[in-house]
Amino acid sequence: AQKITQTQPGMFVQEKEAVTLDCTYDTSDPSYGLFWYKQPSSGEMIFLIYQGSYDQQNATEGRYSLNFQKARKSANLVISASQLGDSAMYFCAMREGPSGFQKLVFGTGTRLLVSP
Amino acid sequence: DVKVTQSSRYLVKRTGEKVFLECVQDMDHENMFWYRQDPGLGLRLIYFSYDVKMKEKGDIPEGYSVSREKKERFSLILESASTNQTSMYLCASSLNGRGQPSTDTQYFGPGTRLTVL
Numbered sequence A: 001a002q003k004i005t006q007t008q009p010g011m012f013v014q015e016k017e018a019v020t021l022d023c024t025y026d027t028s029d030p031s032y033g034l035f036w037y038k039q040p041s042s043g044e045m046i047f048l049i050y051q052g053s054y055d056q057q058n059a060t061e062g063r064y065s066l067n068f069q070k071a072r073k074s075a076n077l078v079i080s081a082s083q084l085g086d087s088a089m090y091f092c093a094m095r096e097g098p099s100g101f102q103k104l105v106f107g108t109g110t111r112l113l114v115s116p
Numbered sequence B: 001d002v003k004v005t006q007s008s009r010y011l012v013k014r015t016g017e018k019v020f021l022e023c024v025q026d027m028d029h030e031n032m033f034w035y036r037q038d039p040g041l042g043l044r045l046i047y048f049s050y051d052v053k054m055k056e057k058g059d060i061p062e063g064y065s066v067s068r069e070k071k072e073r074f075s076l077i078l079e080s081a082s083t084n085q086t087s088m089y090l091c092a093s094s095l096n097g098r099g100q101p102s103t104d105t106q107y108f109g110p111g112t113r114l115t116v117l
Helices: none
Strands: A010-014 A019-021 A032-039 A046-052 A064-069 A074-079 A088-096 A104-106 A110-115 B004-006 B010-013 B019-025 B031-038 B042-049 B065-070 B073-078 B087-094 B112-116
Touching: A010 A019, A019 A110, A032 A064, A032 A074, A046 A064, A046 A074, A074 A088, B004 B087, B010 B019, B019 B031, B019 B087, B019 B112, B031 B073, B042 B065, B042 B073, B073 B087
Parallel strands: A010 A110, B010 B112
Antiparallel strands: A019 A074, A032 A046, A032 A088, A064 A074, A088 A104, A088 A110, B004 B019, B019 B073, B031 B042, B031 B087, B065 B073, B087 B112
């Protein structure tokens, strides 16, 4: 079974609108972490936001927020007020187990295109 | 800021050549990782290292080896390059949390696009 599933291969949004990128995960470990990365066409993976499984509140970082629904095992990324520079690939990733020596498992990504 | 650098952005090699991809990080991170990225497959882990001279196989280690002689440097080696190793290679590093909080957030280099002809 896939550990991380991103069902949207591509998404379109108009500038200044909000967009939600879906991510579901599969783990039986009570301690885990969820990450979102952005990859522009230049290729570098840029860390955006992190959510720990025990965090009480949804993570936010500027225009990025993570809609964490533990019971549904989903960790959707919400980008508010989209900008042209948000056009990129977005990857969801998970760390299984307590932090410190863990690998990350990545989804296959969603390509976001922001139009003027 | 965390800085991870990779020796080349673009590389073209011939089948059978030995290829070295170098990665250097300047944040004193213990953990380092090598991934390859192919369209539709996401990132796949090749090898990782938790400490100097230590290495662990990832999900797709076949055809690759690694070297970590110094904490800041992690090298990926293709002993005899083949056309199916044409790909984007990404290096990353993270803190291992010993003595200080860590979330295992990985910080990536700019990537190396390798073409094997």
